Amino acid sequence: MALKLCGSPISTRTRTVAATCKELNVPYEFVNVDLAGGEHKTAEFTAAHPFSQIPYIDEDGFKLFESRAISRYLAKKYAGDNTKLIPTGPKEEALFEQGVSIESSNFYPSAIGYASEKVFKPYNVQYDSQTRAADCLATLNVKLDAYDVLLGKQKYIGGNEYTLADIFRLAYGALALIQGGQVALFESRPSVARWWKDISNRKAWLEVIEKGV
Incomplete structure (x- = not known):
């Protein structure tokens, strides 16, 4: 089955x-x-x-x-x-867990916050979504500066191998950047840009985008 x-x-x-x-x-x-x-x-x-x-x-x-x-x-x-997609060596797994942790604490809150205001919620003149979107975007910018430092030292978020730590960022990264109109967020940071180009062009992710699931 x-x-x-x-x-x-x-x-x-x-x-x-x-x-x-x-x-x-x-x-x-x-x-x-x-x-x-x-x-x-x-x-x-x-x-x-x-x-x-x-x-x-x-x-x-x-x-x-x-x-x-x-x-x-x-x-x-x-x-x-x-x-x-999950390393087994002690140091490799520790770097992976570090990468997963910063996704949930330093990427997801701002990315979902921005996407919620700019993509998910319908435009409503009685609802001020722009202020919160700007706040989330400002926070995301600061976080991505740190990402650029990290990715200048290693190939992927969880070390030098592609792992779940990278996969966990694909959907919301694409949503905030492409549908949210913030492609420059990644492109303006060389190490982040290199990393995003790599993971967003993987065959598995392209199939998901093409077919929906």
Whole structure:
């Protein structure tokens, strides 16, 4: 039975899991969750994901939600000789964990904050989204200055090998930069630009972009 990925083709977190699957060559069946129709609020859905969010996976009855947890599970279960998205050496794994940690604390909050104001929320004259977007953008700029220093010393966020630490930044990086109109955020920083060009042109991610999931 194929792994089922239950989510939405426009969901950043669903795309994160899809990119992980493709990097690992793990076949999966995509199950589109009708968010507009409230499918994520049904009893059947909440039995698998009590928080009514996407995505979750179903692998022969084993259900797991939270994209980072799903990606870690897949990376460990399906690691091959040539594909290791989580390093195993003590120092290598420590650098990987450092990279994952700064994603959740120094990239995600500002990136999702900016994307929420500029992409997710409809324009509403009664809602001042510009102020918060500007604040998030200013914070993101400071964080990316530090990223440029880090990436000047190593090839990827989690060391010198491509890992989940990089995959975790793809969806929101693309959303904030491309749809949010902030391509210069990365392009103006040479090490960040080099890194982003590398990871955003990987075959697995391009397939996700092309097919949705």
